[in-house]
Amino acid sequence: MEALRVPTMAEFAASGEVPEVLFWVGCAGSFDDRARKITKAFVRILNAAKVKFAVLGQEETCTGDPARRAGNEFLFQMQALQNVTVLNGYGVKRIVTACPHCFNTLKNEYPALGGTYEVLHHTQFINALLKEGRIKVEGGDFKGKRITFHDPCYLGRGNNEYEAPREVLLKLDAALVELKRSKQNGLCCGAGGAQMFKEAEPGNREVNHERSEEALGVKPDIIAAGCPFCNTMLTDGVKHFNKEGEVVVKDVAELIAEAGEL
Amino acid sequence: MSIANILFLLLLAGAVALFARNLGRVVRNIRLGRDEDISDRKAERWGVMARVALGQSKMVVRPVAGIMHILIYVGFIIINIEVLEIIIDGIFGTHRIGSFLGRLYDFLIGSFEILAVGVLLACVVFIARRAVLQLPRFHKPEMKGWPSKDAMIILITEIALMGAFLKMNAADQVLAQRGMEHYTTAGSYPVSSLLQPFFAGMSDGTVLFFERFMWWFHILGILAFLNYLPYSKHFHIILAFPNTWYSKLEPRTQVSNMPRITGEVKSMLDPSVPPPTPAPARTVAGVDMPERFGAKDVFDLSWKSLMDAYSCTECGRCTSECPANLTGKLLSPRKIMMDTRDRLEEVGKVIDAKGKWEDDGNSLHSRISEEELWACTTCNACTQACPVNIDPVNIIMEMRRYKVMEESSTRPSLTGMFNNVENNGAPWAYGPDRRMEWAQE
Numbered sequence: 001m002e003a004l005r006v007p008t009m010a011e012f013a014a015s016g017e018v019p020e021v022l023f024w025v026g027c028a029g030s031f032d033d034r035a036r037k038i039t040k041a042f043v044r045i046l047n048a049a050k051v052k053f054a055v056l057g058q059e060e061t062c063t064g065d066p067a068r069r070a071g072n073e074f075l076f077q078m079q080a081l082q083n084v085t086v087l088n089g090y091g092v093k094r095i096v097t098a099c100p101h102c103f104n105t106l107k108n109e110y111p112a113l114g115g116t117y118e119v120l121h122h123t124q125f126i127n128a129l130l131k132e133g134r135i136k137v138e139g140g141d142f143k144g145k146r147i148t149f150h151d152p153c154y155l156g157r158g159n160n161e162y163e164a165p166r167e168v169l170l171k172l173d174a175a176l177v178e179l180k181r182s183k184q185n186g187l188c189c190g191a192g193g194a195q196m197f198k199e200a201e202p203g204n205r206e207v208n209h210e211r212s213e214e215a216l217g218v219k220p221d222i223i224a225a226g227c228p229f230c231n232t233m234l235t236d237g238v239k240h241f242n243k244e245g246e247v248v249v250k251d252v253a254e255l256i257a258e259a260g261e262l
Numbered sequence: 263m264s265i266a267n268i269l270f271l272l273l274l275a276g277a278v279a280l281f282a283r284n285l286g287r288v289v290r291n292i293r294l295g296r297d298e299d300i301s302d303r304k305a306e307r308w309g310v311m312a313r314v315a316l317g318q319s320k321m322v323v324r325p326v327a328g329i330m331h332i333l334i335y336v337g338f339i340i341i342n343i344e345v346l347e348i349i350i351d352g353i354f355g356t357h358r359i360g361s362f363l364g365r366l367y368d369f370l371i372g373s374f375e376i377l378a379v380g381v382l383l384a385c386v387v388f389i390a391r392r393a394v395l396q397l398p399r400f401h402k403p404e405m406k407g408w409p410s411k412d413a414m415i416i417l418i419t420e421i422a423l424m425g426a427f428l429k430m431n432a433a434d435q436v437l438a439q440r441g442m443e444h445y446t447t448a449g450s451y452p453v454s455s456l457l458q459p460f461f462a463g464m465s466d467g468t469v470l471f472f473e474r475f476m477w478w479f480h481i482l483g484i485l486a487f488l489n490y491l492p493y494s495k496h497f498h499i500i501l502a503f504p505n506t507w508y509s510k511l512e513p514r515t516q517v518s519n520m521p522r523i524t525g526e527v528k529s530m531l532d533p534s535v536p537p538p539t540p541a542p543a544r545t546v547a548g549v550d551m552p553e554r555f556g557a558k559d560v561f562d563l564s565w566k567s568l569m570d571a572y573s574c575t576e577c578g579r580c581t582s583e584c585p586a587n588l589t590g591k592l593l594s595p596r597k598i599m600m601d602t603r604d605r606l607e608e609v610g611k612v613i614d615a616k617g618k619w620e621d622d623g624n625s626l627h628s629r630i631s632e633e634e635l636w637a638c639t640t641c642n643a644c645t646q647a648c649p650v651n652i653d654p655v656n657i658i659m660e661m662r663r664y665k666v667m668e669e670s671s672t673r674p675s676l677t678g679m680f681n682n683v684e685n686n687g688a689p690w691a692y693g694p695d696r697r698m699e700w701a702q703e
Contacts, residue, residue, distance in 0.1 A: 061687030071662030108516035158515030193640030204590030
């Protein structure tokens with residue numbers, strides 16, 4: 001496999017060039033072992049499509065999403081205002097991210113703090129690359145497999161994007177099976193609103209078990225996700241039901257990178 | 263004018279005045295909330311109101327309840343045309359003043375009767391869903407006591423009113439057929455004609471008494487019901503319209519900005535920026551209200567959240583979709599709305615009694631616990647499910663803000679996350695120097 005080419009904004013700025021798009025990696029994508037695989041899969045897609053992209057690297061910090069949702073508006077705005085300064089300093093116009101929480105914050109919440117950008121979720125970006133013919137995938141290995149897509153709340157209900165991930169998945173030539181609770185009625189994985197960073201409140205069940213059980217109920221080979229946190233929650237849920245040998249949880253980007261042998 | 267007409271006029275005026283007074287009280291209570299300018303994108307707002315409130319678009323997501331509700335809703339609006347005639351007749355002592363409309367009148371009266379049966383049936387189905395089928399969302403803890411009674415009072419009243427309307431029509435037509443002075447044979451009566459045999463052996467006087475009794479029962483029942491609204495979840499029949507007009511049009515997961523904090527943070531990050539001047543204290547209900555971060559009490563919520571609370575009819579669709587509630591957590595979005603309304607009512611009563619607000623030692627937090635607040639995943643299943651676009655997440659967010667920023671009270675692991683974000687720029691304990699490690703792996 002070719003080495004990844006991951007240029008930074010600083011490198012672009014030094015050479016006087018402007019990238020086509022900034023890839024906002026996000027904290028999960030940078031630090032979480034599982035999510036790093038998604039980051040790398042997406043970079044392989046960007047490399048294969050010859051997208052002139054850059055990352056902020058060490059200049060990137062948390063968007064502040066979990067701080068804001070946990071009620072710490074001071075901390076959110078400290079993060080946000082610093083990020084806006086960096087982004088505006090580089091003259092960033094267009095951002096793509098593989099995290100729906102970063103996506104929502106950058107797209108909807110930064111404008112009030114002086115940061116207005118065109119922000120895309122990576123499934124939207126990949127969908128555009130496929131439509132423009134910049135990458136090609138053939139179903140191959142996925143032919144005949146059953147794939148179900150779990151809508152991330154912050155992409156679907158939050159920002160009304162239900163079709164892009166599905167259009168991308170259809171390119172795999174697999175059978176796309178819908179969950180009973182999907183699209184507008186999708187059930188949360190349990191991680192949103194800063195829950196990812198705390199113990200669940202007392203109850204009789206974990207939210208990710210409820211959701212994973214529903215997903216396993218449609219007998220999929222693959223549960224497709226579009227969010228690093230959903231990915232973690234569903235992976236844990238599948239393990240809880242001892243199904244990790246039969247069902248894999250994969251990000252849409254990973255599936256496309258595999259199908260395109262990127 | 264006869265004594266009956268004068269009596270009717272007095273009762274009507276009294277009922278309308280009482281309703282206006284109570285409506286004014288609700289408006290005053292809603293205005294206790296923080297100012298928020300919601301007047302943008304007017305064309306879009308009319309569209310949302312037309313679709314969601316007038317067109318019931320979110321009700322029919324659940325077809326059985328949706329269609330039954332539309333029956334009651336259409337019945338309510340159209341049968342009100344008949345109430346207009348009843349009021350005119352009541353004031354001027356006329357009888358079926360609309361009958362000059364001829365065929366159109368026949369058609370109208372006929373459709374009112376058919377709709378009345380529709381309303382009756384729908385109310386019976388709704389009672390059955392609560393009492394016989396025992397749908398779980400109608401039997402959650404927050405529904406114990408008054409909320410369940412309220413629902414039954416509404417349904418039984420509607421059945422009684424529709425029943426009186428049909429019986430009145432039946433007696434009326436028997437009197438007309440017997441050639442009683444004053445009674446005309448105008449109108450068509452597809453339903454009440456079936457009830458006429460009931461009066462077969464009765465004297466004219468008895469039928470006349472019956473007809474008058476039902477006439478008065480029906481109209482007084484409507485006036486009483488009107489005045490029940492401000493004390494009941496049934497108030498949604500009025501507030502559904504403005505509440506959908508003022509819907510949040512931004513993406514569901516967008517959390518509102520706090521501009522006051524922006525000023526403070528800018529000054530913290532750049533010492534050359536002067537700190538913002540503190541906002542002047544707001545005078546609410548005769549007292550100076552301190553500016554707070556987040557919501558301690560109803561005064562700190564946007565007026566829209568308070569309108570949301572009065573618009574809630576406790577259907578529980580939010581709670582039945584809430585991932586926290588589905589997995590046995592304490593949080594119920596419906597309870598958040600009910601608690602907000604009950605607290606607002608409590609505050610309103612203090613203001614009524616004392617002429618101004620006096621701290622009673624309670625707040626929203628006396629009713630809504632931290633365990634509930636911290637169970638929310640902000641997934642917005644509740645805002646999606648609500649048939650009148652109520653936003654419980656906004657209240658939860660504002661209350662979390664108060665807990666964290668004013669009381670420094672949060673869940674221990676969240677404190678760890680805050681420290682990490684502050685020190686490392688990430689919610690985990692990894693420094694910026696490790697941000698690009700993935701690219702070298």
